[in-house]
Amino acid sequence: MIDIEISQAITHIWNNKFDQAELLLMPKVSTNPRYCLHYAESAFLRSFITASLDDTELALRRLKDTKDLAESYIKLLESNKCPPGYKDLKSKEEFKNHLLDCKVVLGDSLYMLAVLQITRDSKFKGCFNMRKSWKVFEEALKQVKDGLKYDDQLLECLHFGAGFFFFAMSIIPQKFLKIVEFVGFKADRELGLQYIRECSSFNSTGIRSPFATMVLLFNNLLLPRGLYNPAKQLREAEILLEENVQRYPEGSLFHVMMSHCHRKQCRIDKGLECMEQAIANCSNFQRPPAIYSYELANCYYLAKLEKKYAEMALDTLVKIAASRNVLTPVKLASSNGSGGQSQSSSFLSRTFSFGSSKKQQQQQQSTIDEVATPETINDRAAYLMLRGAILKGIDRVEESMVCFEEVIGLQAHLTEKFYYPYCLYEMSESHFHLKNHELSLDYLKRCNTVTGYDWEDPLKVRLRVTMDQIKKDGAGSDWGEEAEEVESTTDHHHHHQQQSPAIPNSTITQLDTLSIN
Incomplete structure (x- = not known):
C-alpha cells in the first residue's frame, strides 16, 4: 500500500536531503494525497530546522493543498468513484484501504497545520484544526472495526496520528485547551505516548517511525x-x-x-x-x-x-548583578532549560555541578554569596531565584526554600510578576521531595491562581504534568483527589469530563464540525 518511493523520500527527508525527497514525490503530488502529504512534510520539517518564514509559508501552502486534495478524494471514494491517479479499484477492500489512507492523510495535514498555526500565534485557528483533525481520526478508528483487512502500515499511520493528537492536546496552552475540551474531550498524554511508542523505532521500521x-x-x-x-x-x-x-x-x-x-x-x-x-x-x-x-x-x-567548575558563570553572575541587569541570566536560563521548566533551575542545576566535588560546589556557593545585594526589588528577586536554583541543584533544598520564600514575600512590590508564581511552584516541588504533601498541594493551588505574567504557558504545562503525576501516584488517596480538584481549575472549566477511552476499542464523544483553515 505504501509505495517504495515514499519510503525512500522519507529516508531522504530525515537525512536533510529535502530536494532529493521532493524530486521523488513531485510526479504524483497532484494525484495522490499521500505523496502530497509527504511533499508538504518535507517543507514542514525543514521549517523547524531553518526557522525560515519562507519555509513556514511554503509548508502552510502545501499542507492546505494536501487537506483539499484529501477531502476531495474522500468524497469520491465514499461515492464509490475511483479518484484520478488511482488504478481501477475493483474490490470493497481496495476502496476501503484507499479511503482509510485519505482519512489519515487528512488528519495528519490538519494537525500539522495546527502545529504551525499555534507556533505562529494563530492559536485559535490551530485549536480548531486540532478539533477537526480528531474528528477525522475518530471516523477512521470506527472504520477499521468493520471486519475488512487493512494494510498494516496504514494502521500504524492511523495509530500514530491518533496518538499524536492525544499528546498534542496535553501540551497546548491552557487558555486554548478549553476550545477542544468543552464538549467532553480529555487530553491524555500517557495514552498518546503509548500509541506513539508502538510506531517508534523501538517496535517499527514503518514510515511513521x-x-x-x-x-x-x-x-x-x-x-x-x-x-x-x-x-x-x-x-x-x-x-x-x-x-x-x-x-x-x-x-x-x-x-x-x-x-x-x-x-x-x-x-x-x-x-x-x-x-x-x-x-x-x-x-x-x-x-x-x-x-x-x-x-x-x-x-x-x-x-x-x-x-573551570563554573567559575566563568559565577563571575558573570556577579558582574550582571552589579550592573543591575539580573533578568538577563534568567532569560538565558529559560532558553537553556528543559522546554518550560522553571526559568532557572534546569540550566543552573546542571551548570553549577559539572564534575564538582561537594567541596567545590560549596566553594561555588560561597562565591555567589558574595554578590552585592541588588539596588532594585526586581533584581533582588532575580538574584534570589538564581541562588535558590543553585542550592536546589546541589541538594540543599531547605536552604533553597529560604530564597524562594523571600521572593514570595516580595510579591506586592514586584513589577516582574513571573518570579512569584515560579517560586510558588519551586516551593511546591521542594515540599513534595521533603514528603510534605499537604504543603506541596497548598503551594500548587496558590501557583495555579496566578495569571497574566510572562512565561505563563510553560508553567501551566508544568502544573498539568505535575497534577497528572500526583493523580497517578496518589490514585484513591486524599492526595490524588485533591490533585484532581486543582487540575480542574488548571483546565479553566468545572464541568464533568469523561475519561479518555482506549484507542481503537472505543471512540470519544462526537466533536463539532467547526473548521478554520
Missing part, C-alpha cells in the same frame, strides 16, 4: 518532568538516539536531540560533537540554521564551565 521517535524525544528531553527524576526518560531517549543517528547519519534533527541528551547528563564534550555534526549536515542550506549556531555557542560555553 522517525516522526514517532522525534515526538518521544521531544517528550523526554524538552518537556517539563514535573516531580519525576528524569533518569528513565534520559535513558529511553539515549537508546532511541543511538539507533537513529546511525539510521540517519546525514540528518541534523536527531543529532541536535543527541546533543541535548548528552548535555543533560553533563557530557558536554559529546554534546558539542553532536552539534558540530548537526551543523556540518546542513551544508546544503544557504547558511547554518541560526538556532543551531546558538546551540553550538552554548555548548562551547558549557564546555568551558565544566573545565
Whole structure:
C-alpha cells in the first residue's frame, strides 16, 4: 500500500536531503494525497530546522493543498468513484484501504497545520484544526472495526496520528485547551505516548517511525518532568538516539536531540560533537540554521564551565548583578532549560555541578554569596531565584526554600510578576521531595491562581504534568483527589469530563464540525 518511493523520500527527508525527497514525490503530488502529504512534510520539517518564514509559508501552502486534495478524494471514494491517479479499484477492500489512507492523510495535514498555526500565534485557528483533525481520526478508528483487512502500515499511520493528537492536546496552552475540551474531550498524554511508542523505532521500521521517535524525544528531553527524576526518560531517549543517528547519519534533527541528551547528563564534550555534526549536515542550506549556531555557542560555553567548575558563570553572575541587569541570566536560563521548566533551575542545576566535588560546589556557593545585594526589588528577586536554583541543584533544598520564600514575600512590590508564581511552584516541588504533601498541594493551588505574567504557558504545562503525576501516584488517596480538584481549575472549566477511552476499542464523544483553515 505504501509505495517504495515514499519510503525512500522519507529516508531522504530525515537525512536533510529535502530536494532529493521532493524530486521523488513531485510526479504524483497532484494525484495522490499521500505523496502530497509527504511533499508538504518535507517543507514542514525543514521549517523547524531553518526557522525560515519562507519555509513556514511554503509548508502552510502545501499542507492546505494536501487537506483539499484529501477531502476531495474522500468524497469520491465514499461515492464509490475511483479518484484520478488511482488504478481501477475493483474490490470493497481496495476502496476501503484507499479511503482509510485519505482519512489519515487528512488528519495528519490538519494537525500539522495546527502545529504551525499555534507556533505562529494563530492559536485559535490551530485549536480548531486540532478539533477537526480528531474528528477525522475518530471516523477512521470506527472504520477499521468493520471486519475488512487493512494494510498494516496504514494502521500504524492511523495509530500514530491518533496518538499524536492525544499528546498534542496535553501540551497546548491552557487558555486554548478549553476550545477542544468543552464538549467532553480529555487530553491524555500517557495514552498518546503509548500509541506513539508502538510506531517508534523501538517496535517499527514503518514510515511513521522517525516522526514517532522525534515526538518521544521531544517528550523526554524538552518537556517539563514535573516531580519525576528524569533518569528513565534520559535513558529511553539515549537508546532511541543511538539507533537513529546511525539510521540517519546525514540528518541534523536527531543529532541536535543527541546533543541535548548528552548535555543533560553533563557530557558536554559529546554534546558539542553532536552539534558540530548537526551543523556540518546542513551544508546544503544557504547558511547554518541560526538556532543551531546558538546551540553550538552554548555548548562551547558549557564546555568551558565544566573545565573551570563554573567559575566563568559565577563571575558573570556577579558582574550582571552589579550592573543591575539580573533578568538577563534568567532569560538565558529559560532558553537553556528543559522546554518550560522553571526559568532557572534546569540550566543552573546542571551548570553549577559539572564534575564538582561537594567541596567545590560549596566553594561555588560561597562565591555567589558574595554578590552585592541588588539596588532594585526586581533584581533582588532575580538574584534570589538564581541562588535558590543553585542550592536546589546541589541538594540543599531547605536552604533553597529560604530564597524562594523571600521572593514570595516580595510579591506586592514586584513589577516582574513571573518570579512569584515560579517560586510558588519551586516551593511546591521542594515540599513534595521533603514528603510534605499537604504543603506541596497548598503551594500548587496558590501557583495555579496566578495569571497574566510572562512565561505563563510553560508553567501551566508544568502544573498539568505535575497534577497528572500526583493523580497517578496518589490514585484513591486524599492526595490524588485533591490533585484532581486543582487540575480542574488548571483546565479553566468545572464541568464533568469523561475519561479518555482506549484507542481503537472505543471512540470519544462526537466533536463539532467547526473548521478554520
